[in-house]
Amino acid sequence: MTPPLTTATPRTTPHPPAPGCPERPCVTELRLSAFAGHRGTAFPLGPCTLLAGPSGSGKTTALRAYEALAGLGGGARLDEVFPDPAACVPERARPDAQRRRGFRIGCTADGPEGPVRLDLAVQAEPELRVVGERLTSGRRVLLETALRDPGRRAVQAAWHNGGSVPVTRAPLPDDRLGTALLPLRVAGKTEGQRQVLAAAEQMVVALRSVFACDPLPGRMRTPAPAGSGHLLTGCDNLAGVLWRTREECARRHGLFVAAVRAGCAGTVTDVLAEAAADGTVRGSLDRGDGYRTGFGRLGDGELRYLALALVLLTGPGVLEVDPAGEVPAALQTLTVLADGFDRALDVPQRTELLRLAARMGERGxxxxxxxxxxxSWAAGEEGITVVHLEP
Known part of the structure; x- marks a missing residue:
């Protein structure tokens, strides 16, 4: 296993502790120890966080790393979350004598068990595989894995036991996150085993339920299929999902209309989703005077605003996410990753969405x-964590 990772924290704007965080597991820090253009970097994450920096500063890279950890927490394979592993290797990183190169990422999840830290070392070349993983709580190492035999597709794992035998050793697959596999391997009979299970569950629950959202206005202007199910990452099927949410909860739809009214030009009395004879659904803004503006006539900023507001006012049951089904929804937190959040939005729209995100974050x-x-437009807004990145 690699030695303990060191981090360098970018300049941040302080924020108050997240209400409810001890009861709801949540990721409070993302670490890119050696990942693409990042080295020794740690990002503190609050209920509402902005990663700010010019093009090339690594904002998108950070979000992709978070999304990859979320996928691993949900049981995905390495090749599913890192389709181009060579791009994750730090720039100018030289291979060792065995021609191996890799990267290191990690995170901290806070919750009932206190801060739990996960650090992961991945070999990208010549084969994609986990070469080391460490799960710690305080000063205690709960799980540690290492690649002992390069000829085997497994890592040697050791986890805290707390019984007559202090450590349990067994092989684990080298293409998955060991922490996510612990509930299938640990019996939970001793106090030490229960501690391992609780910490692993906290980490997995914190990582799951992530929705990466980047609304694509060009696709949102076309009618959506009726019964289109969950909202897609690009929000292509916004009108179809709106058809569903409008019928499911009148109160939530009322909040959505109020948010749209604050961020769109002109009078807005309702946001409609109407079925057409061809089986599609078309969205429109009701202007209250008998006139309706179809989504096809709205600008890019208005459509992105509509989509992001709907995301903030819905949840895992509406979005295309992978929640932890074995954990009650009341104990889970949905994390939205919004790359290019400010794209095509004017300052009032950005500010309104940020305030909405902060209000939802306060509820946990x-x-x-x-x-x-x-x-800079977010200066003075309460409950916002701003992480400044420099190229």
Missing amino acids: HIRWVGAVSDA
């Missing part, structure tokens, strides 16, 4: 991580 149900080129 949702966390928001958005990438912006400049965050």
Whole structure:
């Protein structure tokens, strides 16, 4: 296993502790120890966080790393979350004598068990595989894995036992996150085993339920299929999902209309989703005077605003996410990753969405991580964590 990772924290704007975080597991720090253009970097994450910096500062890279950890926490294979592993290797990193190169990422999840830290070392070349993983709580190492035999597709794992035998050793697959596999391997009979299970569950629950959102206005202007199910990452099927949410909860739809009214030009009395004879659904804004503006006539900023507001006012049951089904929804937190959050939005729209995200974050149900080129417009807003990145 690699030695303990060191981190260098970018300049941040302080934020108050997240209400409800001890009861709801949540990721409070993302670490890119050696990942693409990042080295020794740590990002503190609050209920509502903005990663701010110019093009090339690594904002998108950070969000992709977070999304990859979320996928691993949900049981995905390495090749599913890192389709281009060579791009994750730090720039100018030289291979060792065995021609191996890799990267290191990690995170901290806070919750009932206190801060739990996960650090992961991945070999990208010549074969994609986990070469080391460490799960710690305080000063105690709960799980540690290492690649002992390069000829085997497994890592040797050791986890805290707390019984007559202090450590249990067994092989684990080298293409998955060991922490996510612990509930299938640990019996939970001793106090030490229960501690391992609780910490692993906290980490997995904190990582799951992530929705990466980047609305694509060009696709949102076309009618959506009726019964289109969950909202897609690009929000292509916004009108179809709106058809569903409008019928499911009148109160939530009322909040959505109020948010749209604050961010769109002209009078807005309702946001409609109407079925057409061809089986599609078309969205429109009701202007209250008998006139309706179809989504096809709205500008890019208005459509992105509509989509992001709907995301903030819905949840895992509406979005295309992978929640931890074995954990009650009341104990889970949805994390939204919004790359290019400020794209095509004017300052009033950005501010309104940020305030909405902060209000939802206060309740503990949702966390928001958005990438912006400049965050000066957010100065003075309460409950916002701003992380400044430099190229």
